[in-house]
Amino acid sequence: MNMIPDDAIERLLEGCQSIAKQCETQGIQEWEIVASQGYGRSLDIEAGRISLASGGGEGGFGVRVLQDGRYGYAHLVDPSGAEHAVSEALSIAKASPQIEGFSLPNAMDASPVEGMSDEAILNLSAEDLLMQGDDIIAEVASLDKRAVVIGGGVGIGAEASVMLSSEGVEASGITTSHGLGVQVSIEENGQMTSSWESCSSRQLMDGIPSCVPMAVEWAQKTRDPISVETQAVDTAVLMTPQGISSLFSNIIRPSILGERMVRKESYWSEKMNETVLDSHLTLLDNRRMEGGFASSSRDGEGVPTSCHTIVEDGVLRKMIWSTRDAAKNVAEGRIDSAITTGSASRGNHMSPPTTGCGDVQLLSSRKAQSRDELIQTMGEGYIVHSVMGAHTANPTSGDFSVTTSTILRVEDGEIIGALKQAGVSGNLFKAISNNVHLGTQSTSGGVSSTGSNHLSDILFTQGMRINPA
Amino acid sequence: MVIQSQHAPDHSRSTKYLDRTRMNNALEQAMDFGATYAEIRLMAETTSSVRLKDGQLEHAIPGQEIGATLRILADGAWGVHSTTDISNIPNEIESTVKLARAVAARRPSGSKPIQLAEIPVLQDEIHWRPKKDVRNTDLQTKLDMLQAIHSSANDDERIISVACGWSDEHLHTELLTTEGMDRTWSFQRSMVNGMVTARDGGDPVSYRMRHGGEGGLELIEACDLGGLGEHARISALRLLKAERAPSGKLPLIADRDLTGVYIHEALGHPCEADLVAAGDSCLDGKLGQKIGNDIVTVVDDPTMRGGYGAYPIDDEGLDVREKTLIKNGILTDYLNHRETAHHFGIEPNAGARAQDGLHHPLVRMSNTMIMGGSYTDIDELAEDIQYGVYACGSRGGQVDTGRGSFQFAAQEAYLIENGEITTPLRDVSVSGLTLQILNDVDGLTKDAKLASPGFCGKGQTVPVGDGGPIMRIREALVG
Numbered sequence: 001m002n003m004i005p006d007d008a009i010e011r012l013l014e015g016c017q018s019i020a021k022q023c024e025t026q027g028i029q030e031w032e033i034v035a036s037q038g039y040g041r042s043l044d045i046e047a048g049r050i051s052l053a054s055g056g057g058e059g060g061f062g063v064r065v066l067q068d069g070r071y072g073y074a075h076l077v078d079p080s081g082a083e084h085a086v087s088e089a090l091s092i093a094k095a096s097p098q099i100e101g102f103s104l105p106n107a108m109d110a111s112p113v114e115g116m117s118d119e120a121i122l123n124l125s126a127e128d129l130l131m132q133g134d135d136i137i138a139e140v141a142s143l144d145k146r147a148v149v150i151g152g153g154v155g156i157g158a159e160a161s162v163m164l165s166s167e168g169v170e171a172s173g174i175t176t177s178h179g180l181g182v183q184v185s186i187e188e189n190g191q192m193t194s195s196w197e198s199c200s201s202r203q204l205m206d207g208i209p210s211c212v213p214m215a216v217e218w219a220q221k222t223r224d225p226i227s228v229e230t231q232a233v234d235t236a237v238l239m240t241p242q243g244i245s246s247l248f249s250n251i252i253r254p255s256i257l258g259e260r261m262v263r264k265e266s267y268w269s270e271k272m273n274e275t276v277l278d279s280h281l282t283l284l285d286n287r288r289m290e291g292g293f294a295s296s297s298r299d300g301e302g303v304p305t306s307c308h309t310i311v312e313d314g315v316l317r318k319m320i321w322s323t324r325d326a327a328k329n330v331a332e333g334r335i336d337s338a339i340t341t342g343s344a345s346r347g348n349h350m351s352p353p354t355t356g357c358g359d360v361q362l363l364s365s366r367k368a369q370s371r372d373e374l375i376q377t378m379g380e381g382y383i384v385h386s387v388m389g390a391h392t393a394n395p396t397s398g399d400f401s402v403t404t405s406t407i408l409r410v411e412d413g414e415i416i417g418a419l420k421q422a423g424v425s426g427n428l429f430k431a432i433s434n435n436v437h438l439g440t441q442s443t444s445g446g447v448s449s450t451g452s453n454h455l456s457d458i459l460f461t462q463g464m465r466i467n468p469a
Numbered sequence: 470m471v472i473q474s475q476h477a478p479d480h481s482r483s484t485k486y487l488d489r490t491r492m493n494n495a496l497e498q499a500m501d502f503g504a505t506y507a508e509i510r511l512m513a514e515t516t517s518s519v520r521l522k523d524g525q526l527e528h529a530i531p532g533q534e535i536g537a538t539l540r541i542l543a544d545g546a547w548g549v550h551s552t553t554d555i556s557n558i559p560n561e562i563e564s565t566v567k568l569a570r571a572v573a574a575r576r577p578s579g580s581k582p583i584q585l586a587e588i589p590v591l592q593d594e595i596h597w598r599p600k601k602d603v604r605n606t607d608l609q610t611k612l613d614m615l616q617a618i619h620s621s622a623n624d625d626e627r628i629i630s631v632a633c634g635w636s637d638e639h640l641h642t643e644l645l646t647t648e649g650m651d652r653t654w655s656f657q658r659s660m661v662n663g664m665v666t667a668r669d670g671g672d673p674v675s676y677r678m679r680h681g682g683e684g685g686l687e688l689i690e691a692c693d694l695g696g697l698g699e700h701a702r703i704s705a706l707r708l709l710k711a712e713r714a715p716s717g718k719l720p721l722i723a724d725r726d727l728t729g730v731y732i733h734e735a736l737g738h739p740c741e742a743d744l745v746a747a748g749d750s751c752l753d754g755k756l757g758q759k760i761g762n763d764i765v766t767v768v769d770d771p772t773m774r775g776g777y778g779a780y781p782i783d784d785e786g787l788d789v790r791e792k793t794l795i796k797n798g799i800l801t802d803y804l805n806h807r808e809t810a811h812h813f814g815i816e817p818n819a820g821a822r823a824q825d826g827l828h829h830p831l832v833r834m835s836n837t838m839i840m841g842g843s844y845t846d847i848d849e850l851a852e853d854i855q856y857g858v859y860a861c862g863s864r865g866g867q868v869d870t871g872r873g874s875f876q877f878a879a880q881e882a883y884l885i886e887n888g889e890i891t892t893p894l895r896d897v898s899v900s901g902l903t904l905q906i907l908n909d910v911d912g913l914t915k916d917a918k919l920a921s922p923g924f925c926g927k928g929q930t931v932p933v934g935d936g937g938p939i940m941r942i943r944e945a946l947v948g
Binding site for chain 2: 057059076095185193263350396402403
């Protein structure tokens with residue numbers, strides 16, 4: 001049985017058209033309506049068993065109106081409430097400041113991004129999903145009889161979405177997703193260690209995804225912690241993709257937004273064409289990555305998307321914009337000229353579009369090293385696999401001070417053991433600007449509200465401080 | 470796909486969204502299919518958010534959302550269906566019973582079927598009516614209030630941006646169960662917030678502020694909004710000259726905000742009985758044991774009107790109550806819901822909360838506080854400290870409940886030298902181990918109060934309040 005109704009798009013389009021009709025009735029000059037309807041199945045795992053299975057769907061409509069360069073927004077779940085919603089959006093528009101030069105984007109052709117949906121996910125039954133849950137629980141037990149999945153779950157989703165605007169944009173599509181997360185713990189001899197790992201894809205993940213054995217591995221690796229001197233040290237730190245991704249999301253991603261740049265709220269403000277990353281590093285904001293969680297053929301305003309080179313060989317080359325943010329900051333004189341880069345993002349139908357990152361990739365022109373080679377290069381330092389408190393990092397300054405319980409001590413190019421807990425602090429902008437080494441394999445992480453990063457192991461040789469508990 | 474119409478709302482009476490006859494018939498059908506318990510919980514939300522950036526309206530978003538969750542217990546396992554299509558719920562009964570049974574069929578030998586603790590079955594309505602219904606507040610009033618924050622926050626040339634936000638919500642919930650429960654309740658939350666960014670040639674710094682709670686417009690009217698903006702401005706400017714914090718194990722004094730975040734992260738989450746039952750809490754097996762200093766008493770209290778985590782009825786239909794989690798250092802209770810109350814053989818204490826109508830309830834905190842101690846003020850707490858840190862304002866925290874390790878970050882901080890508060894510090898975070906640091910709390914001022922409103926994430930996000938007195942910790946890992 002298909003998870004998503006055959007007429008899902010038609011039903012959304014019909015709703016959009018009725019809201020559009022209301023916009024025209026109320027004399028709205030420009031309007032843009034988005035609609036989405038998600039369908040999903042999921043299961044929760046607790047204490048080594050599947051504890052709950054669920055399904056369902058949710059969605060709604062959002063309407064943005066533009067009147068004399070002033071915009072308003074409202075959201076609703078039922079198009080029969082369109083009259084009230086459009087009226088509210090219009091009254092808000094009237095109270096909003098006029099943005100000279102702000103117009104909704106015209107319709108333009110957009111080529112599809114591959115890999116955004118998978119029929120196999122649409123056809124996956126609840127029983128299929130439960131069987132995958134069974135397999136994950138069994139796999140963990142087979143890898144280490146002490147290991148238990150104490151939390152997490154598996155889920156699949158499909159979302160139908162539609163955009164319709166007065167400027168001729170009419171777009172629709174269906175995307176799918178498959179994600180899982182596992183918290184694996186090992187409790188023995190009064191000692192409990194655990195590790196949370198997750199992975200996701202727009203394609204069906206057959207079998208046991210690699211994050212499952214990785215959770216067991218890190219729960220094992222962090223047992224029997226060693227004692228080290230409890231004194232903070234400035235040292236080399238190898239961050240795994242899972243370790244760096246949340247800090248990257250909270251610090252690097254906001255820094256490339258055009259509005260933050262021109263308002264001087266970004267550490268990289270006024271540094272265009274200056275070196276901001278180690279000279280072999282390139283930072284891409286890719287909205288057209290095959291199967292990318294933050295990729296699509298059009299952005300949140302209907303503009304065709306691109307892959308942007310933000311930093312090239314260490315030099316800052318570009319910032320990203322939505323139509324509205326670009327017009328507003330030009331009108332306010334913060335920048336001479338700016339146009340949309342097809343970078344408008346929406347959380348869901350309840351949010352108006354704002355500038356946001358796509359799938360962000362950090363690449364190196366140098367030969368990448370394996371993790372073992374990076375450890376050899378490091379000689380002495382630490383490997384950090386996950387951090388707590390990345391959301392408390394300062395996105396403006398790049399300063400962070402977080403905690404880790406998955407940290408390994410390296411001496412003479414060898415891992416000698418785990419620490420029970422340590423603080424990790426530094427300034428990510430400064431740490432990533434010099435003498436950085438990247439690992440071989442790019443791994444996605446930090447999907448969902450913080451976006452989608454595609455990072456490899458990163459060896460920081462300066463700018464990091466470890467503070468063992 | 471949705472049957473509920475959403476025309477301009479009538480605030481004068483309580484509209485019922487669930488068709489009682491149809492939905493009760495659907496619930497009965499669930500029992501016919503073999504369920505032992507079933508419920509339909511609907512939440513309708515009327516929301517508004519406004520954002521002002523540098524004194525100009527950035528956006529104002531009115532919204533109305535509705536969702537419902539069907540939760541069915543069959544053969545000792547849960548099946549759940551969530552939807553915005555309320556009319557379709559009766560059509561999902563059979564498949565949801567089957568889902569629950571499919572989960573039950575996988576239960577490992579030795580694992581007990583889920584059962585629910587008994588609670589009173591009530592049919593009533595409870596509405597926490599605010600003094601001033603926030604839904605009647607027009608946009609201009611909201612803008613004027615945000616402008617008051619902006620004007621005082623922006624009053625220095627080193628301030629490079631000020632963002633202010635307003636959010637309010639009216640929440641209407643209905644719960645029908647196969648036990649005969651038919652409860653409807655409603656309440657409101659209102660909040661203003663802001664972020665000030667300052668720069669003086671060097672690196673930019675920022676400072677955040679929040680004020681709000683359970684209630685309507687009266688909550689925001691009672692706030693000195695100019696004072697809120699001024700405090701944020703002064704703090705941001707102070708951060709421009711602040712130094713990097715020392716690293717290491719140091720005596721720490723935390724203000725009310727940070728004390729609240731500390732107790733939320735370090736104790737509150739490990740006390741959630743669903744995590745304890747899953748084997749993901751360092752407090753497993755420790756009920757009745759001494760886990761903290763004698764001076765530590767902690768409560769979680771959703772009845773505390775005005776707190777951002779207050780609510781009248783939990784999402785399983787149980788009247789809320791104060792819960793004492795630690796009494797004089799002894800762990801006395803877990804936060805629980807009906808399933809975990811039965812699992813541990815303890816009294817249900819109304820800790821079930823769902824993010825909205827589309828999520829099933831989990832065990833959550835509400836307003837969590839350490840109670841006051843014997844010290845008069847911060848000067849008395851600091852006088853014995855030769856070298857330490859006084860940390861203020863929260864930038865959030867996080868916990869690994871199983872390992873019992875936590876982290877929280879301060880907005881600003883100061884060195885304490887020879888009992889005196891001296892040099893401003895920036896980017897201070899504190900980490901530790903729950904079972905160790907509760908014993909290291911060695912001083913509390915008398916005046917425990919809720920601090921700034923906050924949000925808690927556990928797969929679902931819910932508003933919470935937390936706070937306490939000013940607190941001294943003998944030694945904490947500062948970074």
